[in-house]
Amino acid sequence: MKIVYFVTGNLGKVREAKEMFEKLGIDMQQISYGYPEIQSDNLGEIAKYGAKNAAMYLKKPIIVEDAGMFISALKGFPGPYSAFIFKCIGNEGILKLMRGVKNRNAQFKSVVGYCEPGKEAITFSGSVEGEISEESRGNMGFGYDPIFLHQKKTFAQMSTEEKNKVSHRCMALRKFAEWFCKDI
Numbered sequence: 704m705k706i707v708y709f710v711t712g713n714l715g716k717v718r719e720a721k722e723m724f725e726k727l728g729i730d731m732q733q734i735s736y737g738y739p740e741i742q743s744d745n746l747g748e749i750a751k752y753g754a755k756n757a758a759m760y761l762k763k764p765i766i767v768e769d770a771g772m773f774i775s776a777l778k779g780f781p782g783p784y785s786a787f788i789f790k791c792i793g794n795e796g797i798l799k800l801m802r803g804v805k806n807r808n809a810q811f812k813s814v815v816g817y818c819e820p821g822k823e824a825i826t827f828s829g830s831v832e833g834e835i836s837e838e839s840r841g842n843m844g845f846g847y848d849p850i851f852l853h854q855k856k857t858f859a860q861m862s863t864e865e866k867n868k869v870s871h872r873c874m875a876l877r878k879f880a881e882w883f884c885k886d887i
């Protein structure tokens with residue numbers, strides 16, 4: 704069985720990745736190591752730098768994943784700063800910013816970075832379209848899930864399995880898994 708080491712401190716990401724990798728027969732182990740994240744508008748660059756650094760430090764082939772929510776009416780905010788903005792203003796803060804705004808389109812993007820020690824990182828990306836809801840709904844998932852509507856349900860109203868059928872993260876992880884298993 705192939706093993707993947709997922710370097711992340713986010714247990715929501717771990718739950719989703721485990722559900723998906725298990726179905727594909729890949730053993731996934733979490734490593735909680737706070738790798739450095741560069742400041743950039745580009746999730747791919749953040750994931751590449753993080754993956755290279757984590758592989759070098761941990762001396763293992765690893766994946767990292769960088770994700771963000773991009774709101775059209777706010778010119779892509781909070782985007783690559785999603786984790787920081789979530790900690791500062793949370794979902795209530797985003798709903799306040801969006802009060803009275805008609806265009807509620809938003810997108811989640813994910814980039815998975817894979818790296819082996821001493822090599823260059825490779826990236827795989829995924830995205831999903833949705834809308835910012837008028838109020839918070841559901842209690843599953845994590846982060847912005849309660850305010851991200853996808854086909855009438857927020858991500859927080861979906862089980863991990865349901866979210867994994869459509870999410871940005873699952874799309875990126877699946878592309879990685881196909882590539883990772885191609886020689887088996």
Ligand code: ITT
Pocket residue numbers: 710711712713716768769770771772785786789811844845846847848858870872
């Ligand atoms: P690691 O870097 O340790 O993996 P993190 O939470 O800091 O964990 P990111 O830097 O990728 O991860 O931050 C992205 C933030 O965007 C995350 O903390 C959530 O607030 C939000 N986010 C990303 N994907 C999400 C999802 O599927 N559902 C809800 N919120 C999400």
